[in-house]
Amino acid sequence: MSSASRKARTLRVAALRTAYREELAEGTGVFFSPRAHSCPWCGSARLGGYLHTTDLFQHKPGVFTLDRCHDCGHLFQNPRLNERGLAFYYRDFYDGLGEERLGGVFGGRTASYRSRARSVRPHLPGAAEWLDVGTGHGHFCESARAVLPAVAFDGLDRSDGAELAERAGRVRRGRRGSFPDLAERLPGSYDVVSMFHYLEHCAAPQRELEAARAVLRPGGLLVIDVPDPGSRFARWLGRWWLPWLQPQHLHLAPAANLRRRLAESGFTVLAEEHTEAHDPVDLLAAVWVALDAVAPREDLPWLSSPPGAWRRALRSAVFLAGVPLLVAATVLDRLAVGPLAGRLRLANAYRLIARREADDGARTPPA
Structure with missing residues (x-):
């Protein structure tokens, strides 16, 4: 970082300090919802504390707990951040002070993005309209076009990143807002929906899956990448394991749980990948x-x-x-680790590719 950049950052930090001090005057308790006493995935009351940690990335104040359901194995933040808390802890991570740093990280992952596209290619017969949910600044879409030139990519994000991606030409159209709201307005509009490391950030994952079913055409594909809480690294590295990403990650679902939920939501899982979804950075x-x-x-x-x-x-x-x-x-x-991640159960993520079945329950032939 140049001296001019350091000086500019120092001035930005100083300008923000008063506002942060005022927001923290009430303590961090105001950022949390009441503690849940049942599993948000299966409803079981058999819960146990699994991980206690702090914000190891921005170092904002607060202590965060992940509970584990003893019946289905689902892990979730409990108590969970409320809307005010989510706004506080996301601020200056992907945008503001953190935008330049994170933009460089995401922009340099071309090989990983193209690998994701190649995983979908065998299930995609040709031209298609694709919605990338949680697209950020659209870097995946830009890279994936080299692998899938017949696909038109749109991006959706809650931030202004999707609009920036459209202006930069990375997506055909950048949409800003919540996915469930968009699905209500545009039912049956897409052939593919991708959620790459998006679902774990959502307060209500089932609503997001329902939105995916609504926005997809029958026979359309849903592609999900999420952290794998079954990774051995999650146990070995403890709170230092990157995919815990507290306080942003609200839900971490074992692969078996997500497969069952997709089947209940009208999808057929076509592929489950671990090695291919692994990012060798643990x-x-x-x-x-x-x-x-x-x-x-x-x-x-x-x-x-x-x-x-x-x-x-x-x-x-x-x-x-x-x-x-x-x-x-x-x-x-x-x-x-990288070449053996799947075989040794060290993969830090998994990928599910699922097909949306017709509304009458009839099975759509594989592509």
Whole structure:
């Protein structure tokens, strides 16, 4: 980062500090809904605490708990963030202060995006209209066109990212708003709906699946990528496992649960993929998050005051000392874990490709 960029960021942080201080004056309790006493997936009351953690990414104040259902295995944030809480913890992550940094990360994942498109290609006979839900700035759609040139991609996002993606030419049309609301207005409008690492962010996943069924034409495809809470890394790395992503991830459904729910919602699962959905970053991310946790904070507007020069120097020293660990973790992720992730049950995500059946229940022949 250039000196001019650092100065501009310092001024932005200072300008935001007062507003954050006022919002935090009531404490973090106002950001949560009442605690749930039954599983939101199956209704069981047999719940147990699974993980307690803090915000390891933005370092905003608050403590977050994931509960596990002893009957179906579903994991969910409990108590869950309310709308005010979601707005608070998302602010300056994907937009604002975090937009430039996250934009660079998402923009550099072309190979991963094309791999997603190749997974769908065998089930897609030709030209199609595709809606990417939770599209961000539309980078997946832009990359997927190279694999699926006959597909017209639209993007939907709650932020202004989808509109920015349309202006940048990454999507045919960028739609802003909630998916259930869009599905009510445009029933039967698409041949494919994708939800790449979107469903785990949703307060009511079943509503999103119903919206997908509504917006798809009979025989259309639903593609879902979500974190896999059954990954061995989830147990081995504990709170340092990147896909916990607290406080943003509200629900983490085991693959068997999501398969059953899709069948109940009028879909037939055509493929389940683990190795193909895996992103080889678990060890690297764990080391980075751990270093970031022990290093003094960078200047952030939700902190009471900016760090001094010695704290900035100490932060730089911690990350410099951690470079060998970061390099070793990267090598292990890509060369040792990546090729065997599915076989060793280390995959951090899974992908389901499902077909929407006709409303009368008749099975649509496979493409």
